[in-house]
Amino acid sequence: MKRRVNVIGVGMTRFAKPGSSPDYHEMAREAGQLALNDAGIPYADVEQAFAGYVYGDSTCGQRAVYELGLSGIPVVNVNNNCSTGSTALFLARQAIEGGLAECVLALGFEKMERGALGSKFNDRENPMGQHAQVMLDAQGFNSAPPAAQMFGGAGREYRWRYGTRRETFGKIAEKARRHASKNPYALFGQVLSLEEIMASEEVFDPLTRFQCCPPTCGAGAAILCSDEFAARHGISNPVYIAAQAMTTDFASSFNEQSMIKMVGYDMTQAAAHSVYEAAGIGPEDLDVVELHDCFTANELLTYEALGLCPEGGAEQFIWDEDNTYGGKVVTNPSGGLLSKGHPLGATGLAQCTELVWQLRGTADARQVDNARVALQHNLGLGGACVVTLYRRD
Template identity: 55%
Template sequence: MSNRTFVVGVGMTKFEKPGSRDWDYPDMAREAGTRALADAGVAYDAIQQAYVGYVYGESTSGQRAVYELGITGIPVVNVNNNCSTGSTALFLARQAVKAGVVDCALALGFEKMQKGSLGTTYEDREQPMLNHIKETFELFDWGGEPIAPYMFGAAGREHMARYGTTAEQFARIGLKNHKHSVNNPYAQFQDEYTLEEIRAARTIYEPLTKLQCSPTSDGSGAAVIASERFVDEHGLWDRAVEIAGQSMVTDTRDTFTDKSAITLVGAKMSALAARRAYEEAQMGADEVQVVELHDCFSTNELITYEALGLAAEGEGGALVDSGDNTYGGRWVVNPSGGLISKGHPLGATGLAQCAELTWQLRGQADARQVDGATGAVQHNIGLGGAAVVTVYKPAR
């Protein structure tokens, strides 16, 4: 029996500023899930397991969310893996199909977020990222800034000190992603900025300005994952995109022994996951044309170029200068606008990335379409920590 796995349907909501739309997470899930099922051309009763991701919510919010699509008694698994939650749900759905446990599974993610920077929910227990934060405090001064931009900004400062990377190179990533989002109707922001505006925006933590940071967002994404037998029986080859390789990696000892802000924000996790995903896919970075990666901050996008093999160690800045990260270059990175401009509802981000790459490989990305796309790679990371890298190619 073949263990090939395919994305046969994707759907998402428009990502919105928290509180700007009168909806709740069941509404988000219904909208994204209904679109994914319609895209696959199957009804909810074809789904044999569902993996539902969210970071902020009550214990069985996953069940409540998918009950908007149908109540059929199937296993529904709630997933929380920080900012990599959506891709973790995708990983689990694909794993169930690949193992032959089911022929069709749903991965769905959503988030209803509070306005402002991310904070803690519980004050009566240790924070899961406490060790990562303490290690970063030993390396870079902290002036009370929000923790996420502080940590990723520190990684950017380390890259600048080691390799001569400049603040302008980071700013150009923000420039690119805002420009890409102009053509994405699902993006939270669709405004284009000049480089001067990106650099002159309010500083959050050097070298990061506000326009180089992802916002908090509300929204949902979904994907239907199927076996080769299911695709064949339902005649879905015209819409199927193969998950050719996939890997999830959590922190290794290097995270805490390297004494590196770059390692603390997951660069080595990402590199290991990428190596394993490429190996399974029997593809390399030179065989993909389009990339959706976790640009929670512009500094992380540049660092991730190196982790994914788009640039050699220390050469991420040179990739920016070459223009090989956008249309007309070697790769198009974050054609959706990325987290910086499309938005970042934590549980939905990984599935929105999956949706964008599925559309790209089908040739359905409209004004965002990357010409001749025959390979794609997705990178989604959550501190504390987990990195998921997925490689896609056309089914035939």
């Protein structure tokens, strides 16, 4: 039988711009120690660690974990592009659920460089080569950052299909800034009007600068354990993972000449369906969602892929403000990647941290009333999508 997996400790650093953060191992130490303190356990109780980062040398995971202690435990380095943090969480959950360990650390960190993401190894096949070919065939290339061309192209495909206004995408960024203004961990806490967002320079239609997530540095961590471990340590009614799924690209990502499919729509839809089925609930049962809003276009697409609104219904969902407080489901109360920031290896664990706080009722000014069911969506092109459902009884 599969065992229930509890999240008994979480922690994260305040995110920072490249060049203004501590080194990766120092950020990891802060997040990891916060998670241990939150769980009320010593590092010696941790039996395994999964450490996620995208940009760094081999065994950075060990160097980061060693800041917490030197106990000889297995440390596994994880790299799954922007879904790295939630992939570390996925592996930690499997270790507990499968009975291989009682207490596991999932740790994510990133020390990023300024500017748009780029390839580090140009003497071999690019893992995004198939995705780039879809973009070349569908819309060609220009001088904009490649990720903006991909997600912006998906947004443009959606806009042409449904006649969606450009301002609809801007409304998502407006919400993100409003939510982030109540989050002390967010990189950008300044509220922006829709007019200011739309007036910022265009990056790739329909995206303006304030609709694109910034390169960010930071770290996040979670302590997972079994019911038996929690009971031995006097931990009652913890947040637990009710269901979780990871998907990778389907044939539709490449053979339908669709930018929407290429950037992960079908991965998200399949992972969400698996999670809902396993948990015995539907999207209408969700109270709060942290989803992968690397660009406003992806947040809009993800509403539909997760079933938060019908296909073609995202524009009404957004303008009716069903994506915020007082609406159907609060999305990205943290401010999301757009405003909280996106340190690739840490993002999934920062999402986990926010949702655990929400389910505990400790999210302060951004608390969602009576939150009991939370969904996390973390996407990495190349590709992997992790969807996690959390509950608290």
